[in-house]
Each structure stands twice: as structure tokens, then as C-alpha cells.
Ligand SMILES: Nc1ncnc2c1ncn2[C@@H]1O[C@H](COP(=O)(O)OP(=O)(O)OP(=O)(O)O)[C@@H](O)[C@H]1O
């Protein structure tokens with residue numbers, strides 16, 4: 001969360017972002033800016049392109065047109081003498097390693113235990129020493145409340161525990177931006193709270209977060225801004241007290257009244 | 261309405277009765293036929309001197325047979341290793357997304373699966389008729405090395421190439437099914453962490469694909485053990501050829517074929533037991549990934565779900 005007097009430095013800047021799958025245009029010109037340290041919540045009906053937009057940010061999908069920059073660098077491209085060049089796989093991977101992502105279905109590595117899941121990327125990608133990576137993994141697991149599950153395998157954990165491991169795994173790369181794609185949608189209701197608590201705690205550390213969620217409570221309490229997407233465009237954006245409590249656009253009103 | 265009531269009361273009283281099992285009177289006829297035929301066969305095994313059990317006993321542990329057995333085992337292992345390694349490469353090529361590379365792999369698989377392995381072995385045996393010399397160099401330009409094909413492609417090499425390259429085509433499909441059986445979310449999560457393709461394959465995808473890959477590979481190994489007998493046409497002294505060499509001397513064809521067959525049976529039986537344990541181990545799934553891959557992958561996943569008894 002940003003303090004008021006802090007100058008706003010952009011972390012993610014999207015300009016006229018378009019994305020089509022075949023003939024179907026899913027994103028029809030998204031413009032938005034996420035400042036450093038900001039927690040943004042992305043809302044929208046199913047199929048409105050929220051996941052697609054998140055996946056564009058770390059280049060799991062490629063844009064059809066528009067400009068998208070993270071921390072001043074174009075996603076998937078670099079600018080040399082005013083021209084955009086496609087990045088090589090190595091460079092794409094390098095940039096992705098600075099962006100953490102948490103998925104609806106956790107996607108933990110089932111053949112590795114909790115610690116191995118967390119240290120896989122630091123050791124394999126950042127070439128960190130195992131002991132260093134392991135120490136940080138322990139600290140992170142403690143932070144998400146799983147210090148006693150370090151040697152469990154994903155299949156032995158509840159959904160909420162798995163998602164907390166997934167968050168620790170993403171944090172182990174010390175990302176400057178965290179993307180959450182409906183992190184609590186696959187959870188039983190009684191497990192949602194433990195994951196949201198971890199996310200709230202994370203938000204308070206000042207990391208930039210973009211969260212796709214239907215958890216209005218979380219959005220109201222934690223988000224600095226809320227963006228409502230529908231039909232491939234940003235319909236309404238602003239602070240939560242405006243977009244969630246007093247939406248201006250009829251489509252936002254309709255959506256909010258249905259979700260609440 | 262009355263009819264329903266009558267039926268109800270009838271089924272109610274029937275519920276108290278023990279179930280009458282369907283009778284299969286014909287099974288006794290079957291038992292008798294099997295019994296008679298079995299007895300006839302066993303008697304002939306003992307009484308027919310042409311079986312030559314004394315010769316079987318004499319040669320069973322002879323050095324030439326044991327040497328052949330050892331060569332058969334070695335050939336099986338080497339051909340399988342070649343098949344697995346090349347199969348993985350071909351599977352990755354097919355899944356690479358580059359049309360030309362995928363096409364080359366497809367063509368390879370199409371050719372090697374579409375022609376009999378026996379014919380392929382003969383081709384490798386007669387390769388020197390096709391290319392008398394093998395050379396390394398620039399096409400239409402200078403040659404750096406040149407070999408007599410016959411000195412390079414000896415019967416061993418021909419056997420390994422023939423069996424291994426053929427096996428690779430089958431392994432490629434098994435590995436491909438295995439890779440496709442791994443949930444795409446695994447790759448995405450790895451990519452999001454900044455991992456690169458080679459590492460994702462090595463550390464994340466292949467280890468999980470093993471569950472699907474290993475059981476049919478064990479099965480293929482058993483097949484390979486028997487297929488090595490085809491190599492006798494290349495005059496490579498594996499088990500069958502060793503037996504053939506012996507009976508071409510002493511003309512006791514049947515006993516020596518029996519000797520070889522018994523050894524094949526023994527080794528395949530051991531491998532079958534091993535396969536049972538391997539399959540049990542690898543079907544014990546820990547992953548929740550959904551299979552989207554080939555028939556094999558789906559079958560195995562279904563099997564696993566059935567094993568778990570829908571516990572999730
Ligand atoms: N790889 C793909 N190929 C074709 N169409 C796709 C692909 N990925 C997404 N789509 C389509 O794009 C649209 C937006 O999908 P997306 O997953 O981004 O929506 P969403 O807002 O995240 O929805 P949900 O709330 O259901 O997760 C959908 O109509 C979907 O069918």
C-alpha cells in the first residue's frame with residue numbers, strides 16, 4: 001500500500017493492449033497503470049479476459065497489439081534504436097523470474113516436497129546455494145504458517161496449505177510484482193481465509209500486487225485500486241470505496257450487486 | 261394398481277430367499293475335454309523321444325548357450341537404451357512446435373513402425389550393398405574420413421542399430437503420451453518462475469511423465485528380449501543363433517529349440533514379475549494432474565482414479 005506522499009512510480013503500464021485468440025478478440029484495448037507498491041484488484045465476469053491479461057504481463061501469452069511494460073521494460077520485447085526486438089527465451093525467462101504468479105489450481109510440483117518446491121527456482125534459475133535457498137524457504141514457510149509441513153508432499157496438503165506453499169514458492173524468487181489469478185476460487189470456503197490472510201500480510205510489505213478475485217471483502221480492505229473489466233475493455237477503475245461501494249457504470253453496478 | 265401390489269408382495273417375499281446362482285452345466289464338458297487333452301500332451305512330452313529331454317539337460321547350462329543368453333541380455337539392454345534415448349529425442353521433436361522438426365520425427369516414426377523389424381535388420385545386415393563406403397565430409401566437396409562399411413557395421417552394430425532404431429519409434433510414442441499426460445499447469449508454473457524449456461522438461465515434466473512412460477517401457481523390454489532372436493539372421497551369436505549353431509552340428513533341432521525357449525521363458529517370467537512391481541509403484545499417483553494425452557495416458561489415469569476409489 002502506498003503512502004500518500006510517496007511519488008508514484010509505475011510498475012505496470014498497459015497501453016491499448018489487444019489480444020485475440022484466432023478470430024475472437026478477448027482484450028479490446030486495455031489501458032491501465034499499476035504503481036510500485038500498489039495492490040490492484042481486477043474484477044470482471046467470467047470470460048472477460050482477466051486471466052488473459054495477467055498472463056500477458058509475464059508473457060505466458062503474447063499480445064496481438066499494444067504496449068505493455070513492467071518496471072519500464074516491454075514485456076517480451078526490448079527496444080534497440082527505437083525498434084522493438086523479440087526477446088530470446090533466456091531473456092523472457094529472466095524477466096519472468098522477477099514476476100511471481102499464483103494460480104487458481106496451485107500447480108505445485110507433485111513429485112517434490114514443500115521445501116523442494118520452494119527452492120527449485122532459486123537454485124535452478126538464480127543459481128543460489130542450496131543452503132541459502134533453504135534458509136529463505138524456511139523463513140517464507142514460517143511466514144505462510146507452514147513451518148511444520150516442510151517435508152510433506154503437495155498431495156498430503158489441504159488446498160489452502162497448497163496455495164500458501166505456492167505463494168511461498170513465488171516469493172522465493174524475490175519478485176518485484178506478484179500476480180494472483182483467483183487464488184481462492186478452487187478452495188473450500190473454510191480455507192479461503194487462511195490464504196487471504198497471507199495475501200493481506202504480503203500486501204502490507206509493500207510489494208506490488210495484481211489480484212484477480214471475487215473476494216469483495218479482500219478488495220475493500222486491502223486493495224488500493226479496483227479495475228472492472230468487461231467485454232475486453234476497462235469499464236471502471238478507481239479506489240475500492242468508489243468502484244465497489246458507489247459504482248458509476250451500470251455494468252459495474254450489475255456485476256457488484258450479483259457478486260455481493 | 262392391484263397388479264403392482266401383487267408384484268410388490270412377491271418381490272418382498274423373494275428378498276428373504278437366498279439367490280439361486282445361474283448353472284453352467286457345459287463347464288463340466290469343458291473340464292473333461294481340457295483334462296483329456298492335457299493328459300495326452302503331458303504323456304507325449306514324457307514318452308515322445310523326439311523331445312530329447314536328455315539333450316535339453318545336456319545343453320541347458322552349456323557355455324555356448326549361456327554365452328548366447330548373455331549376448332541376448334546385453335543386446336536387449338543396449339537396444340533398449342538406444343531406443344529410449346532416441347525415443348525421448350523424437351518425442352521432444354514431435355512436440356517442439358516447429359513443423360519441419362516435428363515432421364522429420366513423424367516421418368521417422370511412420371517409417372520404422374510401418375516396416376517389419378525383420379526387414380530392417382536385413383537392411384542393416386546388407387547395408388554395405390547400399391553404401392560400400394561411408395565417408396564424412398562436405399557434400400560434393402572434400403572427404404575427411406572414409407570407412408569400409410563392412411568394417412564399421414559389423415553384425416553387432418547392425419543388430420543394435422536394427423533393434424534400437426526400431427524401438428525408438430515405439431518409445432517416441434510412449435514418451436510423447438507421457439509428456440502430454442502432465443498437466444499444462446506444471447509447465448506454466450515453471451515458466452512463471454523463470455525456468456527455461458530444457459530445465460522444465462528435465463526437472464518437472466519428464467519426472468511426472470515417468471508414471472505413464474515406465475510401465476509400457478517395461479512391457480517393450482520384454483518384447484525386445486524375444487525380438488533379439490530375429491538377429492540370428494545376421495549371424496550374431498545370441499541365444500537362438502547359439503542354439504542353431506549347435507543343432508547344425510548335431511542335428512538335434514527340437515531339443516535345442518526347446519533349450520532356447522526355456523531360457524526365453526525364464527527371463528521373460530523374471531521380467532514380468534519385475535514389471536508387476538514397477539507398475540504397482542508407478543501407478544501409485546501423487547499427482548492430481550489431468551491427462552490430456554494419448555489413449556495410454558488416459559487409460560493409466562483412469563486406472564489410477566479407480567485405484568484411488570474416487571477418494572477426492
Ligand atoms: N488459449 C486460448 N485459446 C482460445 N481461447 C482462449 C484461450 N485462453 C482464453 N481464451 C478465451 O478468452 C476468453 C477470456 O478468457 P480468460 O480466461 O482470460 O477469462 P477470465 O476473465 O479469466 O474468466 P474466468 O473468470 O472464468 O477465469 C474466454 O472466452 C476464453 O474462452
Ligand SMILES: [Mg+2]
Pocket residue numbers: 050051052181182
Ligand atoms: Mg480466469
